[in-house]
Amino acid sequence: MGIEPVAPEAERAPRADAPVAPRTPASELDAAPAPAFALDVAPAPASALDAAPAPASALDAAPAPASALAPASDPPPTSVSDRAPTSAPDGVPRPFPAQLQVGSPVGPTAAAVMEPVRAACLAEYEALATGVLSGAVSDFISGGSGAELTLRANRSALDRVRITPRVMAGAERADPASRLVGTAAAMPVAVAPMAYQRLVHPEGELELARAAAAAGVPYVVSTLSSYPLEKIPGECWFQLYWLRDRRQVEALVDRAAGCSALVVTVDVPVMGRRLRDVRNGFALPDDVVAANLETTREAHAAVPGLSAVAAHTASAFSPTVSWEDLEWLKNRTEFPLVVKGILDPRDAKRAVDVGASAVVVSNHGGRQLDGAIASIDALPGVVDAVGNEIDVLMDSGIRSGTDVLKALAVGASGVLVGRPLLWALAVDACDEALGLLRTELTDAMLLAGCADLAAVKELSWRNDG
Template sequence: MRAASGDPLVTAPLPGVWSTADVERLAAERLAPDVWDYIAGGSGDEVTLAANRAAFDRVAVVPRSFVDVSACDTGCDLFGVRAALPLAVAPMAYQRLVHDGGELAAASAAAAAGVPYVVSTLSSEPIEAVAGAGGTTWFQLYWLRDRDVVTTLLRRAEDAGCRAVVLTADVPVLGRRLRDLRNGFALPSWVKPVNTDGDVGERVPGDSVIARHTSAVFDPSLSWPDLAWVRARTRLPLLVKGVLDPADAARAVDLGADGVVVSNHGGRQLDGAVPSVLALPEVVAAVGGRCPVLLDSGVRTGVDVLRALALGAAAVLVGRPVLWGLGAGGERGVTAVLDVLREEFGTAMRLAGCPDVASARALTASVR
């Protein structure tokens, strides 16, 4: 098993790319089957994985007419930084699995596109190196058993210039990901969780090394006092990711969260959980404008971004399509994905009668 390397596709345009689905096809052809299963799969029977996509297709937007869209501004402010799109790259572990450039390639593409990049606790490149790619970097934090490591990670993120912390709340244990279990999935020697000085262990037939590692280092006791603990230990804006219940969102804000990310972890945790986009409107209502609400899980097109904004999201996080881009062509592949989303979103805004992001958030949308 070897990640896609950097040669021709990194410096040459990706052929036949008109949508993120085209990039998905290229990545599926290029990556080893077990790596493809790791990034494409969900938990259990993958009901929530499929439901995320189906739910987006049920969202209908009512476009406005007689609006001058000769100029269209797709930019917005996200936690004190101007972003070129209401979009950030979601935190995803072990990106060197899919391309030798890994997180550094993806972060460089995000920087060039003018959107934030969220570096994972389980990044296969150091926080400092990723933050040094030149763009806006946020740090995603998993709740670990070793509090000294958590404290060190927060300090490193601040010192590296990260602009926000994203605490993931929906992984007390790893979801049961059957593709990985069937493959006996393991990390190659060149991919490690370098930020925690970890070694995830060796391949065991019928088991997932990532699930074993998560069980060993993640703390399933995460509770509300721990959110307050994190809040007290960083001066950065704090987002809570993995929230689906409106009451949980409201309480997170009460305890100092500066943002909420409505997410079911891309269908990789509780199989049968509500699709994120269907949970979004009630969470937005519960927060009541006290902080931005972002959406994660299932975003594949620029129209999806518009749909999320019309339902109340301030922005979205994009995950798997970025990994598809990495697998298809490294930094150039991620650039292709972000270019497609930018073009699709700009066109969707104009067709919906939206000269700016604020007007997109004022659209009417319903779930059919």
């Protein structure tokens, strides 16, 4: 079916001045639903639930909270509206978050009646989100390409990095304040561009962008955002996929005039073969669209054994994008240009020659070439190639503040965080997740003897691989 184009707003205020809508108090956002279990006994108090968090290295399989859980004896309800209300920490009954009532076949679904829990670490949001998302949506978010070798390598490579901490730094607290591509940031983190966030929350990109603004970090708006980029609040960068129709590329760049940077993703000549989506015959529900594009009809056409999202990108994205195109873009705009998807130091040098302000060392979260090098393993070579000429950011596999510390010690200027924040969005815990990430990072800095990011850059590290 055809999707009507979204008309851009006639005028747009600069992003730095964009208003941020009032937010629900954090105390009401801390109650994320647990995975698909029913409680047979009265839940333990919140303090007891924090007693057994998953180890930081066990990031792909965060366990459920340490309460007495047992499989539900009855089939789960088909709608979250069938579920009993939760109770906030003050004991006042409150309904489940609104996004859990989305009724699309691939959207969030109810699992069982349960009490809310809080994540003890950033990685635990995956298990919490799995409890409220359909299997197809969970696979779309969590999956990689092929045999998912690179997806797993991103984690194992980060786990192999070892830091040598300093002692007696004399610091009572750590300050993670930073600047990323000229943008002031409360910590060296930006929210990675992620498509179709309305799959997990009815306010999707709007909600996560508001949380990013409240946390003081940049939010990167995807070309495949399910809300128009003009409506996204806060300090934003715009991520551009190169489209077959250059007129659409020009129109998108013009519409992004209020953003602070332009992030061009260059590692998707074609979409990697994501077997989970293929097996699920994954397609978007009718109410989730790429709001920045004229049509997404292919993405809604479910065909067994095919990914409708891959079919859409094949029709919309240009596989022939080249360095000459990037030069044309750089000459056309005054945006700071960020080139995302760099792994080879030679490509990093070429980005410098084109006039890029930054590169993102990235393998697309293990979703493109399966068997590609892990991002953290590629990072030192890229840093050596560009020196201090431009910022070097990194993504793929970041699951904790300690991972951020490792990336900075290895040479990154900052990181982009993706999946953990999307999982947090699914359980209405974006503010909590970004707060946890800051806490994890500042704790790691203090434990490493670093009062600021300059000291982190001086840390010694090794790779135990």
